[in-house]
Amino acid sequence: MTTREFGDIELRRVREHVWEIPQEGEMNAPARVLASEALLEQIGQDKTLEQLRNATHLPGITNHAICMPDGHQGYGFPVGGVGATDATDGCISPGAVGYDINCGVRMMTTNLTYEDLKGKEAELVDALFEAIPSGLGGGGVVTGDAETIDDILARGMEWALDAGYATEDDLAHCEDEGSRDDARPEYVSQKAKDRGRNQIGSLGSGNHFLEVQRVTDVYREDVAESFGLEADQIVVLIHCGSRGLGHQTCTDYLRRIEKEHADLLEELPDKELAAAPARSQLAEEYYGAMCAAINFAWVNRQLVMHRTREVFADVFDRDWRDMEMRLLYDVAHNIAKKEVHTVDGEDRELYVHRKGATRAFPAGRPELPPAYADVGQPVIIPGSMGAGSYILRGGESSLDLTFGSTAHGAGRLMSRTQAKQEYWGETVQEELREQQKIFVKAQSGATVAEEAPGVYKDVDEVVRVSDELGIGDKVVRTFPVCNIKG
Amino acid sequence: MCYTLREHTADVAVEAHGSTLGNVFAAVADGLTAAMCDELAETGDRFSFSVRAESREALLFDYLDQLIYERDVRGVLPAAHEATVRQTDDEWIVDASARGIPFADVDARDVKAVTYSEMRLEETGNGWEAYVVFDV
Numbered sequence: 001m002t003t004r005e006f007g008d009i010e011l012r013r014v015r016e017h018v019w020e021i022p023q024e025g026e027m028n029a030p031a032r033v034l035a036s037e038a039l040l041e042q043i044g045q046d047k048t049l050e051q052l053r054n055a056t057h058l059p060g061i062t063n064h065a066i067c068m069p070d071g072h073q074g075y076g077f078p079v080g081g082v083g084a085t086d087a088t089d090g091c092i093s094p095g096a097v098g099y100d101i102n103c104g105v106r107m108m109t110t111n112l113t114y115e116d117l118k119g120k121e122a123e124l125v126d127a128l129f130e131a132i133p134s135g136l137g138g139g140g141v142v143t144g145d146a147e148t149i150d151d152i153l154a155r156g157m158e159w160a161l162d163a164g165y166a167t168e169d170d171l172a173h174c175e176d177e178g179s180r181d182d183a184r185p186e187y188v189s190q191k192a193k194d195r196g197r198n199q200i201g202s203l204g205s206g207n208h209f210l211e212v213q214r215v216t217d218v219y220r221e222d223v224a225e226s227f228g229l230e231a232d233q234i235v236v237l238i239h240c241g242s243r244g245l246g247h248q249t250c251t252d253y254l255r256r257i258e259k260e261h262a263d264l265l266e267e268l269p270d271k272e273l274a275a276a277p278a279r280s281q282l283a284e285e286y287y288g289a290m291c292a293a294i295n296f297a298w299v300n301r302q303l304v305m306h307r308t309r310e311v312f313a314d315v316f317d318r319d320w321r322d323m324e325m326r327l328l329y330d331v332a333h334n335i336a337k338k339e340v341h342t343v344d345g346e347d348r349e350l351y352v353h354r355k356g357a358t359r360a361f362p363a364g365r366p367e368l369p370p371a372y373a374d375v376g377q378p379v380i381i382p383g384s385m386g387a388g389s390y391i392l393r394g395g396e397s398s399l400d401l402t403f404g405s406t407a408h409g410a411g412r413l414m415s416r417t418q419a420k421q422e423y424w425g426e427t428v429q430e431e432l433r434e435q436q437k438i439f440v441k442a443q444s445g446a447t448v449a450e451e452a453p454g455v456y457k458d459v460d461e462v463v464r465v466s467d468e469l470g471i472g473d474k475v476v477r478t479f480p481v482c483n484i485k486g
Numbered sequence: 487m488c489y490t491l492r493e494h495t496a497d498v499a500v501e502a503h504g505s506t507l508g509n510v511f512a513a514v515a516d517g518l519t520a521a522m523c524d525e526l527a528e529t530g531d532r533f534s535f536s537v538r539a540e541s542r543e544a545l546l547f548d549y550l551d552q553l554i555y556e557r558d559v560r561g562v563l564p565a566a567h568e569a570t571v572r573q574t575d576d577e578w579i580v581d582a583s584a585r586g587i588p589f590a591d592v593d594a595r596d597v598k599a600v601t602y603s604e605m606r607l608e609e610t611g612n613g614w615e616a617y618v619v620f621d622v
C-alpha cells in the first residue's frame with residue numbers, strides 16, 4: 001500500500017487520486033484528499049491536512065471529511081473542503097461555510113466572438129471598471145433602505161426580476177431559481193443589514209473579479225452545445241459573494257455558538273469549526289440567516305451582471321438582448337445546504353457544507369434546472385487572471401465520492417505577503433497585456449501583485465484530477481481577455 | 487507597541503506586542519489597518535466606541551469585528567488606534583478610538599472578518615502578545 005506522510009499525518013492511497021487519513025482518536029470519520037501526487041505534495045505544505053483532520057470531529061459527519069484537488073489552508077475548515085453532517089443528529093457549522101456566504105461565480109454567454117472584441121479591449125476594460133462598483137467603499141449598483149434589504153434577503157433574484165434587473169430566463173438558469181425558500185431575514189442582524197445596504201451590486205476586493213473571456217477549447221461538443229458554448233465565443237465570468245452582510249452573519253453566529261453551545265465547541269479542536277447542534281433553535285436561526293445571505297449574494301452577482309450588460313450595450317452600440325447575453329449558471333463556493341444523499345443504501349438528509357467547493361450534480365438530480373436535467377449541472381472553475389478557466393459538468397461519480405461536489409478554482413499557493421515581495425503590480429499588468437493580450441484594471445497595484453498568476457496552483461492539473469475522478473467532467477476551456485479587480 | 491504581518495496561504499495574520507492589554511489590542515488593530523492599506527493618509531476625524539465581552543479573547547475578537555463594521559458603515563479606514571481595556575465583575579470592556587480616513591484618500595483593500603483561527607492572547611515577561619488571522 002502506498003502511503004505519504006506529512007508531519008504526524010499519514011495518508012494511505014485508496015486508488016488513483018484518492019488518499020485517506022484513517023479514523024483514529026477523537027475523529028468521527030476518516031478524511032479523504034482527492035489529489036494527484038503533485039497536488040498532494042502542495043496540499044501537504046501548509047495546515048490543510050491538519051484542518052481536514054480537525055473537520056472530522058464535527059458531530060454527525062458522514063462518510064468522510066473531503067478535501068478537493070484545489071484544497072489549501074483556510075481558518076478552521078480547509079478551503080476546498082466538503083463535510084456532510086446529519087441534519088437530524090449532527091450539526092451545522094458556520095465555520096465550515098466561511099465568512100463569505102455564497103461566495104461564488106456566474107457565467108454569462110454572448111453571441112460575440114473574439115474577432116468582434118479585438119481592438120475594443122482597452123475601451124471595454126475601462127468602461128467595466130468605471131461602471132461596476134469595486135474595492136473598499138466602492139458603493140453598490142443600488143442603495144437599499146430597510147424594506148429593500150429585507151425584500152432582497154427574503155426573495156433573492158425574484159426581487160431583482162421585479163425591480164427590472166433580471167429576466168425570467170436569468171432565474172431559470174440560477175441554482176434554486178435564485179431564491180431560497182428557507183431564507184429568514186429576521187434572523188439576520190441589524191449590524192449585518194447595515195453593512196449590506198451600501199454594497200448591493202459590488203465586487204468587493206481580494207480575489208474577487210469580473211473577467212471577459214473567450215472560449216479556446218471544447219472537450220465535449222454535445223454538452224457544450226447544451227450549455228450554449230462554442231469555440232471563440234466571448235463569455236463573462238463574475239466572482240463575488242455576499243459582501244459585508246454575509247461576513248457579519250457568519251461572525252454573529254460564531255459568537256452566539258460560543259455563548260450558547262460552549263459544550264459542543266469545547267469538543268472541537270478549532271474554535272473556527274464552531275457548530276450548532278442540528279434541530280437546535282440556533283441551528284434553525286443560522287440556517288435561515290445563511291439562506292437569506294445566499295439570496296443577497298445572488299442579487300449581488302445579478303446586479304453586477306446587469307451593469308455588465310449595460311456596458312456591453314454602450315461599447316458595442318447594440319442592445320444586450322441582441323448580443324444574447326444570457327446567464328449560463330450561477331454556482332456557490334461557500335454554502336451549507338440540506339440535501340438528501342444515499343448513504344449505505346439509505347436516503348438521509350444532510351447538511352452538505354461546501355467551503356471553497358462547488359456543487360457538481362450529475363444529470364438526473366431533481367435539483368437541476370430543466371435546461372440541464374439531461375446533461376448535468378454546469379460547474380465553473382476560475383483559474384488565475386493569467387490562466388484559463390474551465391466549465392465542467394457535474395460528474396457521474398460525484399454523488400458517490402463527494403456528495404455531489406468538485407473543486408472551486410486553482411487554489412492559492414502563496415501568501416499575499418510573499419506575493420507582494422515577489423511581484424510588482426504594474427509589471428504584472430504590463431506582462432499580461434504585452435505577452436498574453438490580457439487587459440487588467442484594478443483599484444491598486446498591490447491587489448494585482450497579490451493575485452498574480454504565479455500565486456495560484458495549476459488549474460489544468462486541478463481540472464484533470466476532477467475529470468479523471470468523474471466528479472466534474474471538463475466541457476470547455478476559456479482564456480482571459482479583460483479583467484477588473486477590486 | 488508594534489505589529490508584524492505574518493505569512494498565511496490564503497489570509498493575513500497579524501502578530502502584535504504591547505506593554506498593556508489596551509496597547510496590544512491597538513497594535514493588532516494597526517496590523518488590521520496595514521493589511522488593508524500600504525500607505526495611510528493624514529486625513530480624517532477620530533471616532534470613539536466601546537465594546538463589552540465575556541472574556542479577553544472574545545473582547546479582542548469583538549473589538550476587531552466592531553472596527554470592520556465601523557469601516558463599512560462610516561465609509562472610512564480606521565487607523566491610528568488607541569485602546570484601554572478594563573475588567574468589571576462579569577465582563578471585559580475596551581474603550582477605543584481610531585482616526586477614520588475617508589476611502590477617497592487611500593488605496594485600501596477589503597478584509598472580510600476577524601477569525602478565532604490560531605488566535606493567541608498571552609501575557610509575557612514584557613507585556614502582552616497577540617496573534618490574529620484575518621479573512622481576506
